[in-house]
Amino acid sequence: MVIALGLEGSANKLGIGVIKDGEVLSNCRRTYITPPGEGFLPKETAEHHRKNVISVLRDALNQSGVKPAEIDVICYTKGPGMGAPLASVAVVARTLAQLWDKPLLGVNHCIGHIEMGRLITKATNPTVLYVSGGNTQVIAYSRHKYRIFGETIDIAVGNCLDRFARVLKLPNDPSPGYNIEQMAKKGKKFIELPYCVKGMDVSFSGILTFMEERADKFLKQGYSPEDLCFSLQETLFAMLVETTERALAHCDSREVLIVGGVGCNERLQEMMKQMCEERGAKLFATDERFCIDNGVMIAQAGYEMFKSGTRMKWEECFITQRYRTDEVEVTWRED
């Protein structure tokens, strides 16, 4: 039996969770929400995490019913992410490890998403679409690495959506992407936008600029804000589904797993499901509890690492803003 505590704070969510041999004991989260029209900046986000980390930790421990003495390993997000928020949480993880005399493991954030998705959905060897505010990657496992088949060559899809939400001054509560999704449901008229797929890679910055420059003009021409959200979502998601399908065909894979914050968008899930059905594949997706950044996913990836024998020296337990998915040696998978 292994009990792992996971701490996550690479972006604007602060999450702490406890997992015991694949059973989620607690999964607590607090989100730093900025006013409409504004994004979150490192300094203020780190402040939010520092202010809340102790009470979220208390909640996570209380809900799990686990005493510090029973914990086997403490896991934290090593990267990628924003420096200051990452550090604010890593400091707490380091302190706990010393205070309670536990081993400490730094976890790759992206791997956390993938392993949590695999645990919840029971997908065995899926082609993974990882979509969030900072990442857009099509990933498949081979030879003990999660390999990146395709990715954005500029900004992430979630970043594109968030920044467009700022143009329309949509609230950031609960998240800009969620509000765009609700607006898009009421959209009717489709506007043709730039569509940019290069092999298995995608590019979103051109679409964002296009929208930023023309949003006012479209609104004056009689298109509603709902139409704009609808057209943007349809275009962005079509690109994601297309590149995922390319990876699927290239790898002869039969499973797709969507992870990351944008992954709980139901329209994206619906489109991906249609694509999968057209080619006899199966879609696996999770809901906001596990899609959106959380602590328990860090605990789960750390648990897998710990069980397969990974240990980190104190000097290795730092943080890094850039930490690619394919840098991690996957020691816990046999295939």
Next chain:
Amino acid sequence: MEGFELFRQGAEGRIFKGVYLGKPAIAKERFVKKYRHPDLDSHLTKERIKSESRSIIRCKSAGIRTPALYLVDFNRRTIFMEYFENSIVVKDFIAQASNEVISKLALKIGAVLGKMHANSIIHGDLTTSNMLLVNKNGQKSYSNLQDLELIFIDFGLSHVESSAEDKGVDLYVLERALISTHSTASEIFDQVLEGYKLENKSGFKEVLAKFKEVQARGRKRTMVG
């Protein structure tokens, strides 16, 4: 499509196998993708069919071997093309070949790509799934590389562009596809560049610089949760 049988489902559409005017042929049908908006779907499909046919013809005039184009049918969203009876996908060939053979093949891949780029043809989707090795003697044998001709397929994402930027991106797409698929990717890619240099002498320096730039963009990109 009479006499045509489903052969496989590629990334973009269904591939059927049959006979067209007495010749073995494939029909590539870009069927309606229900997941995307009908306007977007019909626009993309039309663009892709046009790109594919245009680049095949442009390759032909540049002396680069591709499947011969038989018929383009917009109404049925289908292209009819030459079918190669005795062929193996490069991805599968690499999986079973020795490092020495792979290295020679990589040189070939680079040379063909260099020639394409010298003629301003950007493939747009370079992976080892989109390259075939065809036995020139009409035999089902793939052991001797000298008997095999390298043929690029799947030009749906291609376009005509003379700038180094797009050529650099093309190389980047290929490098990434190699890394994700093959364990000896970096050796393969080095040889690809060698071959490329031979066939695109005048453009090589500029394209290589652009490629490094594109590569750096990917690595520098911050990845926030």
